[in-house]
């Protein structure tokens with residue numbers, strides 16, 4: 001892509017490659033569903049409001065996991081550390097038992113918390129809005145935890161690849 005796109009000429013590849021220049025952290029959103037623990041990898045997470053304490057993320061309408069979590073009315077956000085690429089990949093596949101052989105523990109709201117994460121937030125589903133081919137999920141934070149860890153550097157996603165912070 002060399003020319004700036006306009007509303008008329010925007011194509012999907014340009015949209016993806018330009019937006020991929022916005023670096024983010026990586027989280028795994030988990031829930032305790034009627035079929036057991038469930039989760040999916042997301043980069044669309046951000047802080048929204050301090051009073052009341054709200055966070056947001058967006059999930060694709062094709063997600064198999066989010067609708068199951070939404071039905072429980074609550075979810076956890078696990079902020080991944082730089083050494084957790086495998087965990088990100090594990091939760092970025094659709095279907096199957098993503099928790100097989102995985103060590104996890106329930107948080108105070110009962111949502112699965114993943115060991116080694118930089119931070120855990122447990123939320124109530126506050127609102128779900130239309131977001132085109134995604135839905136925008138607003139969560140009201142009910143519990144927070146930032147464990148002391150040896151690896152306190154975040155996993156970063158930038159231009160479709162995992163990175164770590166330098167400098």
Ligand SMILES: Cc1cc2nc3c(=O)[nH]c(=O)nc-3n(C[C@H](O)[C@H](O)[C@H](O)COP(=O)(O)O)c2cc1C
Pocket residue numbers: 026039040041042043044045058059060062063064065066088089091092093094095157
């Ligand atoms: C680094 C990374 C970030 C991702 N961010 C999101 C996201 O913000 N929203 C989303 O819906 N999918 C995101 N995905 C893709 C989902 O994790 C993937 O589609 C997954 O298969 C969904 O699983 P499900 O169908 O079980 O819900 C991301 C994947 C990766 C590797």
